Amino acid sequence: MIIDIPDTTASKVAKGLVKIREEGGQVALGRVLNLVVIARPEEIESSIQAANAASSEHPCRVIVVSDSGPSESTALDAQIRVGGDAGASEVIVLKAASEVVRHTDTLVMPLLLPDAPIVAWWPSIVPSKPSAEPIGAMAQTRLTDSVNSDSPEANLRTLRDNHVPGDVDLAWTRATVWRGLLATALDQPPFEPVQSVEIEGDSSHPSLDLLGAWLGKALDVRVTITGIPGAQGLTRVLLRRASGDIEFSRPDGKRATLRQPNMPEQHINLPIRSLEECLAEELRRLYPDVFYSEVLIDGLPRVETKP
Structure with missing residues (x-):
């Protein structure tokens, strides 16, 4: 089931989700984590598809935040997906202007499952320091994917320079x-x-x-x-x-x-x-990957790349 909620607020979306669960018999008791996805508009569907596939092993609440571009408007368009359209998850899609999306933590706060770990995932956008991002500062695990970024090698080395425990890049998981x-x-x-x-x-x-x-x-x-x-x-x-x-x-x-x-x-x-396999693997481990940290920081200088 997919429900569109245009021109709304995060609090109204949270109330709408409760109402849907009460009317349709949907429950959130089995959700084990919050997966917050910071996605470009064109990758919303592929990100949800990967999250839904991973949810069979890790039932979660998926909150997808997408930047709809510069605008003076603070309107928020939302969508709720439950049942067959959300796998074993609840999916909430939030589309807002750039100024609103900059405050991701405030935007998603009313929608987070309480007392559940938070995983932040950037499917292709690679922040220079994920832990300094609003949602990254809240998350226990921060997933980037330099493979799908605009400058994979440069982004990987930027991640190395700004790495903190809890950061993981899916290029590591693919290997x-x-x-x-x-x-x-x-x-x-x-x-x-x-x-x-x-x-x-x-x-x-x-x-x-x-x-x-x-x-x-x-x-x-x-x-x-x-x-x-x-x-x-x-x-x-x-x-x-x-x-x-x-x-x-x-x-x-x-x-x-x-x-x-x-x-x-x-x-x-x-x-x-x-992507589904890699995402599911990282959701199994909600603690810092020590080996990744050591390899990223100490191992990369040993690598020489030829054209």
């Missing part, structure tokens, strides 16, 4: 499976040092930088990233060792091949992770 596979391969004999690491793929994709930073920090080596024209994300990781190299190759973005000395080739299903 979770790669980290698991590489850790498993290195946990097999012979247990000898890795001399260098080479990574190939879309050089503008920040997941390559973060995976390289993780490997560089964990193995105490320099990491080289080489851009491959037309690549789909991360396509190849090569770990050089004295007894022979470990190589993961995924040229098609779907299936990876593992090659190791004196071992038969292994083929592994490794599709590019969806």
Whole structure:
């Protein structure tokens, strides 16, 4: 069910939501968190789709705030979605002029579930310091997505300079499976040092930088990233060792091949992770990701990118 409420206030929207629950038998008892999404107008629907998919595992109240552009008006247009149009969540969409949206904390305060964690998510806008944003200061977890931003590499380094515990970028989450596979391969004999690491793929994709930073920090080596024209994300990781190299190759973005000395080739299903999967993973952990913090701050200087 979708209900439009034009020219309203956040308090009226909150009362409207209570009335809908009372009349329709909807309850909020199972909601475990507040997910506040700061979205551009063109990404409202894709953000709601990802949140609805993640809500099957994490029932939540989703509040989407979108800037409708400069205006002298302080009018707020809202929409409430419940039932089949909201997955296991309640979705509230707020569209307001830029001046109103600047005060996101005041705007969403009446709509937050009390005593529930707050997660702030910017699907493509990357604030230079998420924790300093009005809603970021309220949130326990702050999710950015430099992959979808206008300047991925520059934004990743800005996030590094202004990082505080609780910040996480979904470029890190997109590399979770790669980290698991590489850790498993290195946990097999012979247990000898890795001399260098080479990574190939879309050089503008920040997941390559973060995976390289993780490997560089964990193995105490320099990491080289080489851009491959037309690549789909991360396509190849090569770990050089004295007894022979470990190589993961995924040229098609779907299936990876593992090659190791004196071992038969292994083929592994490794599709590019969806936004829904990454969002659901981060909503499982409502506490600071210590490993991400260390990799972002200490690991990135070890990465060298070639054109």
